[in-house]
Amino acid sequence: MISLWKQEEANKYKTDLDLRVYTSRLLGRDSSLVLHGGGNTSVKSSATNLFNETQDILYVKGSGWDLATIEAEGFAPVKMDMLLKMAELKELNDPDMVKYQRLAMTNPSAPNPSVEAILHAIIPFKFVDHTHTDAVVTITNTKNGEAKIKELYGDKVLIIPYIMPGFVLAKLIYDMTRDVDWSKFDGMVLMNHGLFTFNDDAKKSYEKTIELVDKAENYLAKNKATLHVDKQSLHVELLELASIRKEISNIKNHATISILNDSDEAIYFSKQNIEIISQQGPLTPDHVIRTKRVPAILGNDFKSDLEDYVKTYKQYFKENKKDETLLNPAPNFAILKNGATLSFGKNTKEAKIIKDINEHTFEAILKAEKLGGYKALSPAEIFEVEYWSLEQAKLKKSTSNPEFAGKIAILTQATSEKALAIAKMLNSKGAAIIALDVNPKVQSIFNKADMIGLKCDTTSQEDIKNAIALAVKSFGGIDILVNISSNEDNNNLVFQELDAFLKLGIDSNIINIITPNLDISDLNSSDIPIHTIVSGLNTDTNIIAELVCTMAGKTFLNTQDSKITLK
Numbered sequence: 001m002i003s004l005w006k007q008e009e010a011n012k013y014k015t016d017l018d019l020r021v022y023t024s025r026l027l028g029r030d031s032s033l034v035l036h037g038g039g040n041t042s043v044k045s046s047a048t049n050l051f052n053e054t055q056d057i058l059y060v061k062g063s064g065w066d067l068a069t070i071e072a073e074g075f076a077p078v079k080m081d082m083l084l085k086m087a088e089l090k091e092l093n094d095p096d097m098v099k100y101q102r103l104a105m106t107n108p109s110a111p112n113p114s115v116e117a118i119l120h121a122i123i124p125f126k127f128v129d130h131t132h133t134d135a136v137v138t139i140t141n142t143k144n145g146e147a148k149i150k151e152l153y154g155d156k157v158l159i160i161p162y163i164m165p166g167f168v169l170a171k172l173i174y175d176m177t178r179d180v181d182w183s184k185f186d187g188m189v190l191m192n193h194g195l196f197t198f199n200d201d202a203k204k205s206y207e208k209t210i211e212l213v214d215k216a217e218n219y220l221a222k223n224k225a226t227l228h229v230d231k232q233s234l235h236v237e238l239l240e241l242a243s244i245r246k247e248i249s250n251i252k253n254h255a256t257i258s259i260l261n262d263s264d265e266a267i268y269f270s271k272q273n274i275e276i277i278s279q280q281g282p283l284t285p286d287h288v289i290r291t292k293r294v295p296a297i298l299g300n301d302f303k304s305d306l307e308d309y310v311k312t313y314k315q316y317f318k319e320n321k322k323d324e325t326l327l328n329p330a331p332n333f334a335i336l337k338n339g340a341t342l343s344f345g346k347n348t349k350e351a352k353i354i355k356d357i358n359e360h361t362f363e364a365i366l367k368a369e370k371l372g373g374y375k376a377l378s379p380a381e382i383f384e385v386e387y388w389s390l391e392q393a394k395l396k397k398s399t400s401n402p403e404f405a406g407k408i409a410i411l412t413q414a415t416s417e418k419a420l421a422i423a424k425m426l427n428s429k430g431a432a433i434i435a436l437d438v439n440p441k442v443q444s445i446f447n448k449a450d451m452i453g454l455k456c457d458t459t460s461q462e463d464i465k466n467a468i469a470l471a472v473k474s475f476g477g478i479d480i481l482v483n484i485s486s487n488e489d490n491n492n493l494v495f496q497e498l499d500a501f502l503k504l505g506i507d508s509n510i511i512n513i514i515t516p517n518l519d520i521s522d523l524n525s526s527d528i529p530i531h532t533i534v535s536g537l538n539t540d541t542n543i544i545a546e547l548v549c550t551m552a553g554k555t556f557l558n559t560q561d562s563k564i565t566l567k
């Protein structure tokens with residue numbers, strides 16, 4: 001691992017906080033250090049208040065910000081004296097900690113300070129960098145992990161046994177380090193969690209992280225805990241993938257996006273002894289709110305495998321609960337035995353985050369296996385984080401449910417003005433889009449994680465099959481077909497090929513948008529609800545888009561009656 005620090009770049013940043021933004025982003029740029037909102041950083045500085053008094057302030061990463069893209073306003077300014085006093089308390093429950101941390105802020109509109117703010121405050125250095133680095137956590141998550149960390153770093157790092165994040169962690173470290181000379185240490189390793197480094201200089205604190213991670217990577221290499229995966233072959237049944245997504249949506253009680261990970265690494269992982277290695281638990285406990293503790297393993301009979309998963313999850317809840325409420329028991333990802341892996345989310349972003357976390361986890365597990373065996377935290381310890389009120393609050397915050405969240409729409413003639421307006425509106429209401437057109441420009445127009453363009457001639461069976469494969473692998477299936485037809489199109493082919501997939505969709509709909517002189521009476525071979533919009537040449541595209549959204553949301557309409565003619 002190498003330092004990304006560039007002096008000429010750093011020279012542009014004048015204030016403590018600006019430099020903090022700069023090195024936080026350097027950390028955030030490497031997904032093997034932090035992923036999707038993981039990790040946190042801080043800087044101790046001072047500010048003058050309204051009464052011209054100087055106050056010591058900890059600027060600490062605000063909750064909801066990502067280190068890769070953080071800005072100055074992503075750091076919460078918290079009064080140091082309050083945080084240090086809080087560290088002296090014998091007990092503090094989590095909701096009170098959040099409340100008093102907020103009360104200690106000098107800007108009430110700043111984001112909530114990280115739940116590790118007190119810990120950052122007690123580390124007696126200006127800059128503090130905290131990451132969930134893959135290499136270090138891979139080593140801590142093995143049998144005798146602590147001994148290996150000692151062997152690797154000697155007495156240059158403080159080693160903290162695993163304890164739940166939040167006040168109890170800050171308190172433990174406060175008690176452990178009261179008589180400790182911090183300047184003797186290069187960093188602090190939190191078992192099964194991550195790494196802290198610190199220094200009065202922004203560059204030195206950041207580069208301590210790089211140095212310690214580099215040592216961990218070399219240690220893995222020296223112990224042959226490396227991974228080289230050859231090209232893997234894959235065969236998956238698209239209809240089975242769509243059926244799995246349907247079943248997952250049923251258990252979750254909402255339309256769900258299912259992303260197939262068919263990378264060589266994912267396929268290779270699915271061929272290992274996954275009954276053991278995939279069922280240990282996550283790499284760091286905060287992953288649990290995304291991935292759940294363990295994935296489902298799906299064999300020949302995925303329905304009964306999912307039933308078993310739900311049963312086991314409920315059992316895990318029963319064994320560990322105090323007064324918590326059961327979360328939905330569906331898995332958030334699954335391993336198709338000897339196949340590939342799937343990640344499930346209420347939208348593409350959520351499913352993609354889970355996929356990214358999995359990729360790092362699979363690699364760490366396979367390396368840890370070569371280092372004596374992967375060993376995660378106990379189910380009880382993971383449960384504590386999964387059902388932690390502060391983690392639950394994070395999830396609730398991001399819950400907004402647009403009308404078509406988790407749904408998947410295919411559009412034909414997608415570079416037409418009508419299609420562009422429809423795709424934009426469906427997507428703004430939550431739908432993932434597969435956009436088809438013979439015009440190759442479709443691929444640059446629709447080029448987002450949840451809007452994918454494909455060059456496709458809808459009179460070619462092979463092209464339509466490719467479009468189906470793209471929809472099922474990228475999103476899990478097909479719910480809505482928006483078929484824009486001209487006289488010369490062979491629409492029947494589209495209907496025939498998509499029919500089986502639409503039948504496995506969630507509240508499926510077909511919406512035909514035709515020109516006034518086109519007769520589509522013989523096109524409706526499907527028993528999926530079909531709505532028709534007959535549009536004149538000059539009809540406002542937004543009106544058409546709104547109609548499509550209304551129709552796609554109303555599956556109870558009797559299909560043959562659902563015909564609207566626009567002038």
Ligand SMILES: [Zn+2]
Nearest residue numbers: 039130193194
């Ligand atoms: Zn952490």
